[in-house]
Amino acid sequence: MTDLSTMLPPALRKALDLLTDPPAEPDVSKGYLDLLNTPEDDDVAKNTGVIQAAWASTIGSFFYDNVQALSRRFIAAWQLPIDWLSIPPGGTALDVGCGPGSITAQLARAVGPDGLALGVDISEPMLARAVNSAAGSQVGFLRADAQRLPLRDQTVDAAVSIAVLQLIPDPAATLAEIARVLRPGGRLAVMVPTLRPPIDLGIKLPTGGAHLFSEDEIGDILEDHGFVSVRTKSIGQLQWVRGKLG
Template sequence: MTGALHRIVPLLDVPEEELSVRDGYFDLLAGQPVRSTRRAQSMWLNDIGAGLYDMVHPVTRLIAPESRRVPERLALEWGSTVLDLGCGPANITVSLAHAVGERGLVVGLDVSEKMLARAVRRTAEPNVGYVRADAERLPLRDESVDALCSSVVLQLVENVDAVVDHIARVVRPGGRVALSATAAGYGLARRLTPHVGSFAGAHMFEPDELPSRLADRGFTGIRSRTHGMLQFVDARKRPA
């Protein structure tokens, strides 16, 4: 078990004796079948999809600068604990690790074994550890992280409200979140939305869906921007 995994143990709402390390990450789904409910999600669960994700991500960063500014959007401080929810192959996770420094900790969580295998291989930073778990049953303790990001994940889950409930639960008062998801968009993007959503099996969020969910759960200072078919939403959990 790496130093980062040792540091993650107290954050998990799982007895330590039940934790098992597989391929460099905690696998909390070992032996459990992963039920994929959407076409795009099924793709990310296999090797081909994981490789394709690596090809798509640079394009997303190019056309939507918000996607490469996650540490700034979270206003990360040295020593912070951050959850990268749906971390994929660590395209954003590593930048978070650099932002919080060696005294900080970044937890990358994903449901895909293929994505996590890539993430572990490409991560040399000692303050990063990975967990395989389901976002709809987030295994972290209440108020255990200072900040949370989730990049292009929420449109794939079956129960968005369950995931947002967990997000509100695990972030400490005053903590920040930076979310992105596929969106209905405007103009040409909106005309294409039904076809893209249907093909990928992805939910295309209306402009007020995510902001209103966050507001209902005690988040303030909510800021939302849409670029094409991507929506970026940042917010801060109301201080205690």
């Protein structure tokens, strides 16, 4: 019998060892490991809003990729705190809602040639762009739902989620999942849009299926799941939240 795992790219071969339920016949026909379309996925809430639909389209993923690249270059609010994450060389870093993979590529440089940077996303067009631009020997991508991460407990050294939690139907479930897969002492950095004064006006505006977080919402959720040294920093309507799993 052919061992299909030996036919996988090196990064996805490493990823198989971290999965809760590795598939007997891994589907990597599109360059990423597709772990969706199972009966269990029907039980997970889906975002059907217009913003998610736009980003999940081919044109939307192209637009998002380019806007994000410009934002990272010129807007301080988008700069990833790589040094703060303290990712050990040879470690494993997770990008939840990786989109076109640019942040995952930054994590890959931090883990080094012996490490693993994994990007997880639900959008096929986004993952196609990620594979095309960032896949490599220590960079792999998984198609999975962030509300039910496919990784085993305590398998990740650091995690990030950049401007995506607002599009997830149950962001608290995603943060709980990240806490589950992080090793003790592992660090998490999250960036989300927040409601700041005038809050009442913001609540009444149409959101297109996106959740707008209150100023303390993410921090409170992280503390509920065992994170310590939780810190927040708001820049305009964006907020960074950092924490270390106790």
